[in-house]
Every structure is written in C-alpha cells, then in structure tokens.
Amino acid sequence: MTHHLALSILDPASLITSFGLVGVYAIIFVECALIIGFFLPGDSLLFVAGVAASSAADKLVGAHLNYAALLVVTPIVAIVGSQIGHYTGAKFGRRLFEKPDSRFFKRRYAVRAEFYFNKYGGAKAVLVSRFIVGVRTFVNPLAGMLEMPARTFLLWSTIGNIVWVELMLVLGHALGTKVKGNIDTTILPIAAVVAVITLIPLALEMLKERRAAQRGELTELQRFEREQEELFQARQQTDDPGQVAVAASRHRK
Numbered sequence: 001m002t003h004h005l006a007l008s009i010l011d012p013a014s015l016i017t018s019f020g021l022v023g024v025y026a027i028i029f030v031e032c033a034l035i036i037g038f039f040l041p042g043d044s045l046l047f048v049a050g051v052a053a054s055s056a057a058d059k060l061v062g063a064h065l066n067y068a069a070l071l072v073v074t075p076i077v078a079i080v081g082s083q084i085g086h087y088t089g090a091k092f093g094r095r096l097f098e099k100p101d102s103r104f105f106k107r108r109y110a111v112r113a114e115f116y117f118n119k120y121g122g123a124k125a126v127l128v129s130r131f132i133v134g135v136r137t138f139v140n141p142l143a144g145m146l147e148m149p150a151r152t153f154l155l156w157s158t159i160g161n162i163v164w165v166e167l168m169l170v171l172g173h174a175l176g177t178k179v180k181g182n183i184d185t186t187i188l189p190i191a192a193v194v195a196v197i198t199l200i201p202l203a204l205e206m207l208k209e210r211r212a213a214q215r216g217e218l219t220e221l222q223r224f225e226r227e228q229e230e231l232f233q234a235r236q237q238t239d240d241p242g243q244v245a246v247a248a249s250r251h252r253k
Contacts, residue, residue, distance in 0.1 A: 012041055012048035016170020017063040024049050024070070025077045028165070031137055032081030033088075035096060040111055040135040043168060046074070052082070057176065070169055078161040079154075082140045086153050089144025096141050098235060106134070110224070113138035114146075115224045122148045126156040130164035 015023045019080040027045055031037035051057065053067035089096060097110045122143060129139040135169045142152050217227070 012045040013061050015045065016049060016052050016061060016065065020063065021069055021073075024065070024074060028074060029077045029081040032078050032140060032161070033084040035085075035110070035137060035141060036107060038106065038134045041138075043133065044167060046168035047172040049074075050169040050174075051176035052172075053169070054173045056183040067173060068171075071166065074166040074169065078165055081156050082157040082161060083150070083154060084155070085137070086144040086148070087139025089141030090147070090150070091144070092141075093145050096145070098102060098232065102228065109134040110142065111139045111225050111228045112221065113142045114228070115221050117142055117146060118224075119220075123147070123156045123238030126153060127160040127163075136164075142189055169188075219222045 015027065019026070027037075028042060031040040031042045031249060048061065049065055049070055050067075052061040052063055052065040053070055057064040089181070097107065099105055099107075101107055111131065113125075116129065116132075116135065117139065119125075120128065126139055126143060126148075129136040144150075232245050
C-alpha cells in the first residue's frame with residue numbers, strides 16, 4: 001500500500017484521479033514548505049492539473065478539476081508554503097542543511113540554491129528558482145537563513161509563485177482542449193517535456209562543467225560546491241562529540 005501511495009504521489013495523473021484538488025494543493029504545499037519535498041513533481045502536476053480542468057479532462061485524465069479553484073487557490077498554497085519555508089530557515093538556520101544525503105534530502109540542491117542566491121541576489125534568486133526543479137524548494141528556507149526580510153521575500157515569492165503556477169496551469173488547460181488522444185500517448189509526454197524544460201538551467205551548468213573539465217578548470221559553481229563541502233566536513237568534525245571531548249581534554253592540559 002505504501003509503495004502504491006508513493007507511485008500515486010509521483011504520477012500526476014494518478015494523484016489527481018485519487019485525491020483531486022486536495023492532492024494538488026498538498027503536493028505544491030509540501031514542495032514549497034518542506035525540504036523533503038524537493039523530489040515532488042510540481043511542474044508536471046500543475047500541467048496535468050490544467051489538463052484535468054479542460055473540456056477533455058475525463059477522456060485524457062479520468063477526472064475533472066475546477067479550473068477557478070486551481071487558478072485561485074493553488075498559487076496561494078504555494079505562497080503560504082514558501083513563507084513557511086522561509087520561517088523555518090530563519091528559525092533553525094544552517095542546521096536544516098547540516099545533514100548527510102538521504103532519500104529525502106540532497107545537499108547539492110541546498111548548495112546550488114545558496115550559489116544562485118549569492119550570485120544573483122535574493123530577489124532574482126527567489127523569482128528564477130520557481131522554474132528550477134529541486135532548487136526552488138531549498139531557496140525558501142535558505143532565504144530565511146540568510147536573513148532576507150520576510151516582507152521582501154513575500155513580495156518576490158508571491159510574484160514568482162503566481163507566474164509559475166498560473167503559467168503551468170494555463171498551458172495544460174490550453175493544450176488539453178486541443179490535443180487528441182489519451183493521457184499516455186499525448187499529455188504525459190508533453191508533461192515530461194515541460195518537466196525537462198525546467199532542467200535546462202541545470203543542463204547548462206553541466207555543459208559549463210564539461211567544458212571547464214576539458215580545459216582542466218573548475219566552474220564558479222564547482223568551486224563554490226567544493227568550498228561548501230569542505231566547510232560542511234569541518235563543521236561535522238567540530239560538532240562530533242568525540243572531537244569536542246578530545247579538544248576539551250587538550251585544552252585542559
């Protein structure tokens with residue numbers, strides 16, 4: 001049953017047919033509010049939700065969603081979730097990111113979010129991150145950790161979330177009324193393309209890394225990642241109880 005639920009969460013069409021609007025709201029909220037939501041299919045879910053609100057919903061998805069409810073409530077859910085993410089970052093600081101990789105946490109996304117935040121500034125990073133899978137989840141608590149004022153964050157997060165959510169919903173709704181076929185042969189491939197588009201910034205960074213490697217150099221992001229990893233390892237050693245005990249013993253001597 002747990003395995004089936006996991007598949008439903010990761011499959012937009014299955015999630016919509018199983019949980020309807022509540023499922024859409026829940027996934028978008030978790031992706032924006034909690035760092036464990038970085039792997040959730042926000043882009044493709046919004047796109048398929050738009051399809052599910054079109055005249056071809058029953059044929060293409062097997063469920064029908066209220067378009068007005070999607071357009072009005074979903075961006076609000078994303079904004080509230082993002083603000084909660086900002087609050088947790090402000091409250092708990094770097095402790096949120098000081099943990100090894102696991103199934104529900106990948107440090108590289110947090111590091112990349114911090115890189116973009118430092119490079120482009122808070123406002124632009126918050127805006128652009130809405131369209132970068134994985135990174136958009138970590139930017140919210142990161143903004144709080146780096147002391148971006150809550151009101152300033154709310155302004156740019158609101159703009160970014162509205163553009164992101166509404167764009168994906170409108171695209172899905174428009175294509176749903178025009179594309180013929182079924183969910184497997186038409187809509188899901190298009191949704192996959194939409195998801196791939198959000199990976200373009202990461203793909204461009206990988207291209208930069210490959211070209212830099214050919215020249216025997218490191219990109220700006222790679223240098224930042226190495227620096228952050230070294231700092232992380234140093235902090236881990238400092239926070240280790242055994243290391244603290246040894247240091248205290250040496251100090252007493």
